[in-house]
Amino acid sequence: MKEITILSGKGGTGKTSITAALASVAKNAVYCDNDVDAADLHLLFKPTIQETYDFSGGWAVSINSEKCDSCNLCMQYCRFDAIHQNENGDVFINSLQCEGCRLCERVCPNTAISSTENTNNHWFISTSRFGTLVHAEMGPGEENSGKLVSQIRKKAKEIGLASNHNYIINDGPPGIGCATIASLSGTNGVLLVIEPTKSGLHDAVRLVELISSFSVETYAVINKFDINLKVVREIETFLDERNIPLLAHIPFNEKMVESMTIGQTIVEYLPESEITEIIRNVWKKLITTEGLNVIK
Numbered sequence: 001m002k003e004i005t006i007l008s009g010k011g012g013t014g015k016t017s018i019t020a021a022l023a024s025v026a027k028n029a030v031y032c033d034n035d036v037d038a039a040d041l042h043l044l045f046k047p048t049i050q051e052t053y054d055f056s057g058g059w060a061v062s063i064n065s066e067k068c069d070s071c072n073l074c075m076q077y078c079r080f081d082a083i084h085q086n087e088n089g090d091v092f093i094n095s096l097q098c099e100g101c102r103l104c105e106r107v108c109p110n111t112a113i114s115s116t117e118n119t120n121n122h123w124f125i126s127t128s129r130f131g132t133l134v135h136a137e138m139g140p141g142e143e144n145s146g147k148l149v150s151q152i153r154k155k156a157k158e159i160g161l162a163s164n165h166n167y168i169i170n171d172g173p174p175g176i177g178c179a180t181i182a183s184l185s186g187t188n189g190v191l192l193v194i195e196p197t198k199s200g201l202h203d204a205v206r207l208v209e210l211i212s213s214f215s216v217e218t219y220a221v222i223n224k225f226d227i228n229l230k231v232v233r234e235i236e237t238f239l240d241e242r243n244i245p246l247l248a249h250i251p252f253n254e255k256m257v258e259s260m261t262i263g264q265t266i267v268e269y270l271p272e273s274e275i276t277e278i279i280r281n282v283w284k285k286l287i288t289t290e291g292l293n294v295i296k
């Protein structure tokens, strides 16, 4: 079983639409939405949730004002300046600044500080018309997205191995943060979806720098290539310099938006179109082309 992660340096490149389009042509794959901060693959997959699990995103820490004598010791220890005193002398924690390290809880001489584990994040195992989807939902302001990505990838792998699937396809997060790093670790290959804009190229360069430290086979497609041919040339030069095979130039197609508004992939919406043929070829190249044998 091979695992491929679809990434883009920035949001809005069409990564999730392409992931879903590939799901329409892939066979025998398990899918995993690694973009846990802003998961949206489920909008196209329309999954039926079979199992739900809580995921702890950290600790919520609070001060019991009846026990607190305002000694200020916790304020001195908090390295994140999350503890404050109001005009009445009451000591309180600003939850937006608190990192949940729980040091204050340990140093308080009056056991006035306590913490509870946040369970505002959930992850799911679902069925869908494309196959099993493992996905997640993070609560607002919750942290540990990298750990959550690792958790759902682990489960997707278990399911894939137990049911003899050939592939795991991860819809990765945008950017180069913790969730992207967790998405890259241990994957067999990466497909970059690059948009031909200056920011698209800039963010793709940053992402390729990150990927290079993982030694993962990397391929690319340029999405909506016909909106800016000048930047396309720059992207091609960059990919060439980095020995990253460019699998396709995918044209802009307004039907892509139409298909998404009715919850279909472009392959389902336009099965006989040029764009569908390109998507089929990308998948074929990923799994069969000589030289791209990591995903084979």
Ligand code: SF4
Binding pocket: 061, 077, 078, 079, 080, 081, 082, 083, 093, 097, 098, 099, 100, 101, 102, 103, 104, 105
């Ligand atoms: S848990 Fe850590 S970050 Fe939060 S208030 Fe206490 S010491 Fe500061």
Ligand code: SF4
Binding pocket: 063, 067, 068, 069, 070, 071, 072, 073, 074, 075, 091, 107, 108, 109, 110, 111, 112, 113
């Ligand atoms: S260390 Fe405990 S008693 Fe002292 S200010 Fe903080 S919460 Fe209050």
